[in-house]
Amino acid sequence: MSDYNYEEAFEAADFIKARSPRTPQTAIVTGSGLGDVADIIEDKIIIDASEIPNWPRSTAPGHAGKIIIGKLRGRDTLVLQGRVHYYEGYSMKAVTFPTRVLKMLGVREYVATNAAGAVNKALEVGEIVAVRDHINLMGSNPLIGVNEPRWSVRFPDMTNAYSPELREILRSFGLREGVYAAFSGPSYETPAEVKMAGLLGADLVGMSTVPEVIVANSMGMRVAVLSCVANMAAGISPDMLTEEEVLDNMKRTSGKLARVIVNLIERLEEAE
Ligand code: HPA
Numbered sequence: 001m002s003d004y005n006y007e008e009a010f011e012a013a014d015f016i017k018a019r020s021p022r023t024p025q026t027a028i029v030t031g032s033g034l035g036d037v038a039d040i041i042e043d044k045i046i047i048d049a050s051e052i053p054n055w056p057r058s059t060a061p062g063h064a065g066k067i068i069i070g071k072l073r074g075r076d077t078l079v080l081q082g083r084v085h086y087y088e089g090y091s092m093k094a095v096t097f098p099t100r101v102l103k104m105l106g107v108r109e110y111v112a113t114n115a116a117g118a119v120n121k122a123l124e125v126g127e128i129v130a131v132r133d134h135i136n137l138m139g140s141n142p143l144i145g146v147n148e149p150r151w152s153v154r155f156p157d158m159t160n161a162y163s164p165e166l167r168e169i170l171r172s173f174g175l176r177e178g179v180y181a182a183f184s185g186p187s188y189e190t191p192a193e194v195k196m197a198g199l200l201g202a203d204l205v206g207m208s209t210v211p212e213v214i215v216a217n218s219m220g221m222r223v224a225v226l227s228c229v230a231n232m233a234a235g236i237s238p239d240m241l242t243e244e245e246v247l248d249n250m251k252r253t254s255g256k257l258a259r260v261i262v263n264l265i266e267r268l269e270e271a272e
Contacts (some may be wrong), residue, residue, distance in 0.1 A: 004093040004100075006148050008054035010096075012267045013104035015052050020045050024078035027270060028261055029098075031083065031114035031208060031228075036254040037261055038079040044070030046252035049082065052086045052101075056084045056094040061190040073262060075269040076122060076143050078107065085208055087186035092142035096215040100151065103219040109166065110216040112209050113226045117233030117241070119194055120178060120203035122227060126253050126258055130170035131225035132162050132177040134160060135202055135211050142211040152218035154156040161217050166224035169267045173260060178203030180227055191235025205233050226260060231267060 002008055030037055038044075049055050049065040063154045065082025080098055102110065114134040116129070123129060147154045167177065183189055185207030189197070197205050204227050216223045230246040230253075231237065239245075 002054045002056075002097075003057040004030055004054070004056075004091075004097040006150055009097060009100045009104055011053050011267065012055060012101045016067065016069075016101070016105060016208060022032055022069055022076045023071055024076050024102075025107065026066070026075060026109040026111060026265060027078045027080060027102045027213065029080045029083055029112040031112070037258045038066070038068045038081055040258055040262060041068050041072055041077060041079060044068050052141055053207065054097070056090055056097055058160070070087060073266045073269055074141055075265050077247055077265060079234040082162075083208060083212070085205055086140070086184055087139060088213065092140050092144065092211050095099065095211050096142040099212045099215045100219065103216070104219055108131070108221060109163075109224065110212070110221040111166075111224045111261065111264065112212055113228065114206050114209045115230040116180060116204040116227040117188070117194070117231050117236075118203070118229045119198045119205055119233050119236065120183070121232075121236060123176070123203060125231060126256075127229045128175055128253065129168055129178045129204060129227045129229060130175045131180045131227055132167060133179045134161065134213060135179060135181040135197070136184050136210050136214070137197070138210060142215050143244055153181070156214075156218035158214070158217060160224060161213055163222035163224060166222055166264070170224060170260070171259040173263055175260070180204045180206055180209070180225065188241045189234050194233040195236050197233075204229070224259055224264070226243075228257060239271070
């Protein structure tokens, strides 16, 4: 049983380094139905996550996820397909272990994508929203426990959890920004919970990403999160939510999302 501690993350990072000659500068972590971004990576090597020591074991055999390392618009880029979720029964430490390993590989920008429900009625299904802040309603925090000083300080600041520079680039592409409220799931929110999230200032609701964002910040990576609006959240639309609807809408958005990511990587590479 893995503790997901420093030594274990080091070992996982070592394994990946031995398989790839490149040091990835930017990591892209893709959510439900959004994994196609990996198709545009050139000169790539693919690592099956199940081969990596200490990596959180998938509850569905053969679906552990993949790491793709290669070039995107000249930039050394890593795509992590298939994050693990808190609602699957993984601990917060397991959910954020890959994030820690990415930092130990040398990753500087952590770009995560997810599917979300829109609380803000002005948002549209299929829209990509740049997250500007979050509200953690998951009931836990991945940094709970003995602090590992080689990774972070005890009380990391979250004022700029979503990198102002990366947000500025995303805004320049015409993306709107929003606040993401994370629930544990796996049931979708009730209409009353969605109403509460809206009153608290959320524009989006979802079940992922926030633990990773907390850990990525605590380790000093710059973070950007792209939320794809899969549906209007419960009670905002009169329709019931289905997993098929969410996945169908995500598949339709994945091309647009890939373009946003390519443009972002291009801008990061130009800025070097
Ligand atoms: N709620 C939470 N997570 C989601 C939703 C939602 O409405 N849509 C896609 N992921």
